[in-house]
Amino acid sequence: MNELLNNGELMHAIDSGELRPSAQVLALLRELQVMITTLAERGEPNSIDIRSLPLSPSDYETLIQILGNGEVNATINALGLSKIKETRFSGVWWLQHLNSHDEIIAELIEVTPLPDILKTQAPDLINSAEVLQRYLEKLQPPN
Amino acid sequence: MPDEQTLEERLRQQGISRRGFLKFCTAMASLMALPPTMATAIAESLGKVRRPSVIWLSFQECTGCTESLTRSHSPTVENLIFDAISLDYHHTLQAAAGTAAEAARETAMKENFGKYLLIVDGSVSTKDNGIYSTIAGTTNLQMLQDVAKGAAAIVAVGTCAAFGGIPHANPNPTGAVAVTDIIKDKPIINVSGCPPIPVVITGVLAHYLTFGGLPELDQYNRPLAFFGDSIHDRCYRRPFYDQGKFAKSFDDEGARNGWCLYELGCKGPTTHNACATAKWNNGVSFPIQSGHPCLGCSEPNFWDAGSFYSALSTTTAPLGVWSGVAIAAGAAAGLAMGAAARHKRTLAKQAHHVVTVEELKKKEEQS
Numbered sequence: 001m002n003e004l005l006n007n008g009e010l011m012h013a014i015d016s017g018e019l020r021p022s023a024q025v026l027a028l029l030r031e032l033q034v035m036i037t038t039l040a041e042r043g044e045p046n047s048i049d050i051r052s053l054p055l056s057p058s059d060y061e062t063l064i065q066i067l068g069n070g071e072v073n074a075t076i077n078a079l080g081l082s083k084i085k086e087t088r089f090s091g092v093w094w095l096q097h098l099n100s101h102d103e104i105i106a107e108l109i110e111v112t113p114l115p116d117i118l119k120t121q122a123p124d125l126i127n128s129a130e131v132l133q134r135y136l137e138k139l140q141p142p143n
Numbered sequence: 144m145p146d147e148q149t150l151e152e153r154l155r156q157q158g159i160s161r162r163g164f165l166k167f168c169t170a171m172a173s174l175m176a177l178p179p180t181m182a183t184a185i186a187e188s189l190g191k192v193r194r195p196s197v198i199w200l201s202f203q204e205c206t207g208c209t210e211s212l213t214r215s216h217s218p219t220v221e222n223l224i225f226d227a228i229s230l231d232y233h234h235t236l237q238a239a240a241g242t243a244a245e246a247a248r249e250t251a252m253k254e255n256f257g258k259y260l261l262i263v264d265g266s267v268s269t270k271d272n273g274i275y276s277t278i279a280g281t282t283n284l285q286m287l288q289d290v291a292k293g294a295a296a297i298v299a300v301g302t303c304a305a306f307g308g309i310p311h312a313n314p315n316p317t318g319a320v321a322v323t324d325i326i327k328d329k330p331i332i333n334v335s336g337c338p339p340i341p342v343v344i345t346g347v348l349a350h351y352l353t354f355g356g357l358p359e360l361d362q363y364n365r366p367l368a369f370f371g372d373s374i375h376d377r378c379y380r381r382p383f384y385d386q387g388k389f390a391k392s393f394d395d396e397g398a399r400n401g402w403c404l405y406e407l408g409c410k411g412p413t414t415h416n417a418c419a420t421a422k423w424n425n426g427v428s429f430p431i432q433s434g435h436p437c438l439g440c441s442e443p444n445f446w447d448a449g450s451f452y453s454a455l456s457t458t459t460a461p462l463g464v465w466s467g468v469a470i471a472a473g474a475a476a477g478l479a480m481g482a483a484a485r486h487k488r489t490l491a492k493q494a495h496h497v498v499t500v501e502e503l504k505k506k507e508e509q510s
Binding site for chain 2: 022023024045046047048049051052053054055056059076078079082097103104105106108110116117120121122123124127
């Protein structure tokens with residue numbers, strides 16, 4: 001993702017009128033506002049499929065700029081990379097799923113304390129115990 | 144041939160983690176235009192699927208639909224979808240040729256009678272008993288009728304199979320018709336487009352595998368998830384239309400400013416497809432974003448609907464209206480037969496176990 005504005009730079013760009021989001025972007029931001037409140041008050045997570053929205057390339061850039069970078073950055077390596085970051089708004093995550101050819105196959109905004117994909121999945125846990133067991137059967141102590 | 148292993152078991156053998164599968168299902172939810180929160184439920188359902196047999200028949204077509212599918216921009220997803228089905232006959236993609244290929248089709252039909260999924264691309268020649276298009280000495284018409292008998296459902300891929308397409312265009316020398324004009328007693332889903340958007344083809348297959356049935360369809364049997372909105376409704380140039388800002392020629396100020404292409408003949412307002420959101424070539428662009436009006440290729444009779452470059456209000460024939468051979472064949476079949484066919488279609492649907500979105504949601508809430 002591009003060089004992103006920090007909080008101060010964003011405020012300046014908004015105050016100076018340099019950053020003027022389209023009606024589509026503003027509607028999306030208002031929806032996010034509701035989702036954050038819902039998460040805070042009722043603990044209900046939510047998500048938005050970015051690719052289902054009629055955003056122009058510049059709308060997309062503006063959205064990325066406004067949401068910006070937050071405290072967490074993670075990469076998953078499963079069937080290609082997934083790039084996951086918390087945005088400058090706590091609880092608002094930007095998820096990019098890439099395939100093995102580094103092409104984006106899904107792009108989402110999730111409003112949640114932690115995206116599910118970051119958690120270890122139950123079947124993987126069972127598998128992990130089995131694999132460790134196999135290693136333990138073969139590992140030999142020092143001579 | 145179909146086997147008894149579930150998709151999840153096979154993926155695990157290939158070293159693909161549940162997290163990887165969940166990621167794939169997130170992409171699937173996006174493809175099927177379902178809420179992203181459904182990914183977990185889709186993973187549950189799809190993971191338990193046993194490979195259904197798929198027979199793919201190519202009739203009067205240009206192979207553009209197969210090209211679209213195999214050149215699709217998310218190979219990982221397509222590989223997984225192909226892993227989830229057993230493609231037992233596709234004369235462009237299969238290794239076997241000649242008698243061996245036809246034998247593979249017959250074996251698949253016999254072993255999976257009543258259960259296989261039939262995919263058709265290309266229109267069906269009906270004039271002079273369909274002799275204008277044959278495979279291994281059998282007319283497309285005969286082959287479609289034979290193979291459809293044992294199909295659980297049929298997917299007509301591309302505008303030719305869905306509506307007759309270019310072979311059906313005036314003067315239609317081969318008497319080309321759509322699959323729905325021939326087969327009246329099976330659930331049929333039309334995935335139109337010339338070619339269809341690759342992710343729409345895989346999205347429909349994913350839906351069939353996940354839910355065990357056909358998605359919700361529009362009046363032309365197209366899945367609403369992809370064909371529910373017009374190009375115009377989802378177009379990022381729509382605000383210019385609302386403001387009355389139009390390009391008048393391909394190199395005027397309006398064109399350079401990216402204004403609405405309505406006056407240059409854009410068929411976006413009468414065309415239903417997912418181009419404006421799914422886009423083409425790795426999601427890079429779609430015709431309107433590249434500065435060209437929409438041709439309306441996913442609608443019936445788009446080829447005969449007047450010039451691609453006349454504004455909609457000036458075309459004489461309304462788009463989206465069946466005409467010519469399609470109507471004649473329908474009329475010959477008669478309305479009474481239509482009612483019986485609908486009943487048969489309902490029975491065929493009932494025989495197939497179908498999961499609803501609500502059931503999936505409930506499962507998700509329980510987990």
